[in-house]
Amino acid sequence: MTIQPFEINIERDVLDDLRDRLRGTRWPDEIDGAGWDYGMNGSVLRSFVHTWLEEFDWPTQRTRLNQYPHLLVDVDGLGVHAMHAKAADGIGLPLVMLHGWPSSFVQMLPIVPLLTIGANPFDVVVISLPGYGFSDRPRQRGMDIARIADIVV
Secondary structure (H helix, E strand, O other), X not given: OOEEEEOOOOOHHHHHHHHHHHHOOOOOOOOOOOOOOOXXXXXXXXXXXXXXXXXXXXXXXXXXXXXXXXXXXXXXXXXXXXXXXXXXXXXXXXXXXXXXXXXXXXXXXXXXXXXXXXXXXXXXXEEOOOOOOOOOOOOXXXXXXXXXXXXXX
């Protein structure tokens, strides 16, 4: 097993390509009044895209994401992303956290500081599920709950 530290940084050309593709979206027709009956609500999705194009501040988010160390751990040839926040007193009990589906390690950021302080702080390790965030995408079938548990242990 190898462990490689890294800093989250998405290249400018990747972000520019995303913006171009979002601006070029061809929106499907909708049935009036259908809401969520046939999948994602179009007006909600358009609102998300507007936010990504006009309001999302990547440099601020990158700084927020990089407030803790990030690691890429090779587990049997699969790169698994982990974020590590040490206990404030330096002697915390290890606590491994996984995000839900669909989601990412980012959902854990608000609670991490609360877990690393106090009378019984933790060393928090937040793992990105294979195929999510900065973890590699599985290259073969069988990446289920049991396999993910094997990877974490």
